[in-house]
Amino acid sequence: MKKYIAVIISLIIFIGYAMSKARTPNDNENGKVYKFLTAHSGSAPATVPNAYQFAELPLVYGGRLKPYDTLARNALRVISDSENIYHKIDGKSVKIPPAVWLLDTISGNERRNDYRCFRIYNLELIDKLGLPDRSKERYKYEPAEIYGDHEIDHNHGDGHSHKVTRRQFILEEARSASEVDVKKRNVYQTSVLSLAKKINLYDHLTISHITQEVPDDMVVLSYNQLSQFIGSNSPRPIPTEKGEWESVIFMNVRKFGGEEATASWSAMRDMLASWKKDDYGAFNEALATFKKVSQENIAKTQSFLDEKEKTIEEREANIEKELAGLTGKELFEKRESILTWAFNSRSYLDSQRDLWGVALSKMSFERFFNHMSPFYVSMAFYVMLFIISCFGLLFWREHFWKAAFVGFAVTFIVHTFAVWCRWYISGYPPVTNLYSSAIFIGWGVGLVGIVLELMYKRFFGVLVSAIAGYICLFISVNLSGDGDTMGTMVAVLDTKFWLATHVITITLGYTATFLAGGIGLIWIVAKLFGGVTKQFDKELHRAMYGVICYGMFLSFVGTVLGGLWADDSWGRFWGWDPKENGALMIVLWNAVILHAKWAHIIKTKGMAALCLFGNVVTAWSWFGVNLLSVGLHSYGFTSSGAFWLGLFALIHLLLIILCSLPLKCWDVLKEEIVDASPEKA
Secondary structure (H helix, E strand, C coil): CHHHHHHHHHHHHHHHHHHHHCCCCCCCCCCHHHHHHHHHHCCCCCCCCCHHHHHCCEEEECCEEEEHHHHHHHHHHHHCCCCCCEEEECCEEEECCHHHHHHHHHHCCHHHHHCCCEECCCHHHHHHHCCCCCHHHCCEECHHHHHCCCEEEEECCCCCEEEEEHHHHHHHHHHHHHCCCHHHCCHHHHHHHHHHHHHHHHHHHHHCCCCCCCCHHHHHHHHHHCHHHCCCCCCECEECCCCCEECHHHHHCHHHHCCCCCHHHHHHHHHHHHHHCCCHHHHHHHHHHHHHHHHHHHHHHHHHHHHHHHHHHHHHHCHHHHHCCCCHHHHHHHHHHHHHHHHHHHHHHHHHHHHHHHHHHHHHHHHHHHHHCHHHHHHHHHHHHHHHHHHHHHCCHHHHHHHHHHHHHHHHHHHHHHHHHHHHHHCCCCCCCHHHHHHHHHHHHHHHHHHHHHHHCCCHHHHHHHHHHHHHHHHHHHHCCCCCCCCCCCHHHCCHHHHHHHHHHHHHHHHHHHHHHHHHHHHHHHHHHHCCCHHHHHHHHHHHHHHHHHHHHHHHHHHHHHHHHHHHHHCCCCCCCHHHHHHHHHHHHHHHHHHHHHCCCCCHHHHHHHHHHHHHHHHHHHCHHHHHCCCCCHHHCCCCCHHHHHHHHHHHHHHHHHHHCCHHHHHHHHHHHHHCCCCCC
16 A cells, blocks of 8 residues: 555646646635625625626627627736736735636726726836835736826836826827837837737727617717727627627617617616616526526527528539539539638638637536646646655655656546647647647646656656756746637638648647757756666667657658648748748657667767757747748737747757866866755755
């Protein structure tokens, strides 16, 4: 029984924590919403509000159907740089449920003025706005401090100045900053543009949900003034009978088109009005009405789509009748016209079927995914695995290895589940943008790491996977600042076949190259600090060689598939685009490593050095080419990350220089490290 204690403890810790995060909160007296509202008001509400049912309501925003829960979390990620915001009650910081924050914001409840959700991190901007120092609260500010009547003197630098509100000042400064080339903007200008983006999103949330009825004589004027909040760029939660999703404000001024008020809009109006007054009984009734009427509209749209399909089928069945009597060019053109119509009609029908059918069934699951946050769970697990592995290298090796491997297996399952969730929700293969590539590379390292650990049982598979997994997920967190990470695909990328072949293959090539570099790093650390036996040296050498072969194959195949995709999309196989060149660099560098080994030019130390530089090459291909802001692969552009990419390369270059020194120098350095250790001191 003793030999299973480490396994049992590891299972309890890892599985227990994962299961605790998987418990989705519900609408009851023990729920987070009810507890927060009780703490805020000082007394328990007479009725438990069904806020989480509201959070599962669907809406179209950012090009896809999503629940209000996702809108709330994505908006907070943009406005506050975090999904988690807190409100002080009796001197204690209490977490605000995202659903409550969003309902208070769009309904106009007075509570929203107390929520410090706007994060302004630039001290110069804070000083110009005359805002108080909130360094101890992560520079968070209330909407009232941004949208209030407080006036400041806006000096234009040309001798002219005028009094403006803080919001006006920010928007005017942002307008000036936007005229500066992105590469020439300073920190202040970047911060102003970031804050203006947050204000714009907050405006879209609030104004697009205005429910006050517009008088008939003000409809045209209101429509013109609010046009930017009426179109497709604003949240659209109202399903209509005609197969469209509309915003609340559009349904408010739709009298411009002569339509009567719909039951869905009336129910939404009553729902938000009830929440604004803290009348949760009326809110629940209006919510139930909205869900019922919306479902009726959805059913009517589905019937409309069924009729549309019958029309297509009938015309396809009668195509020969339409072509009867036609010959030559007229026959060819008529046939092409009908086939094109049928193809376009079916494509539209398929997209609408997904929007009004499959996608609607995922709202509850997406809220569960948002709450569990399996990627954050995986990040916590990777840190735990690193600590367990470090202890295992010092003592109780066998017990810690069992605990680490079992924990590693659970972590990989959670990470795999998270990748699958994104695949299921979005309907696209797991790699579609930089964010998803980061989480997929971390997953790929874990996959190969498990194989290496089963082969050698030396901890280096766990260590490399833990480090790479955490770094990749940390990168993904910093890439999620724009909000929805499952947004609309760029047209040229909207093809599931190439996303499932080229993108996954080339990303696994990145994975293998990074993993080989990680093993090289393990060898260097072990050589300097713990010594490397001949057996361990041989195992690490074999591991690096095997992974590089695996990476060479995937990188080459992925690059060829990329060329075929380019030929399909742009009519040329290769165009020396920076992204294409980056992929080719990985293939060539892996080939250099393999040829150096086969020609007996390098041994383990040399292979470790070359694998480390492979990390630099891959990082450049992954992120560096995006910093050039040129080429056809504009979907991956990012204006940040140059500093961290440079630091990453510098650290690796220093390690490579270390590898270039003779092993005698390593022995001297090792002795100096031992002499300087606390035990010797």
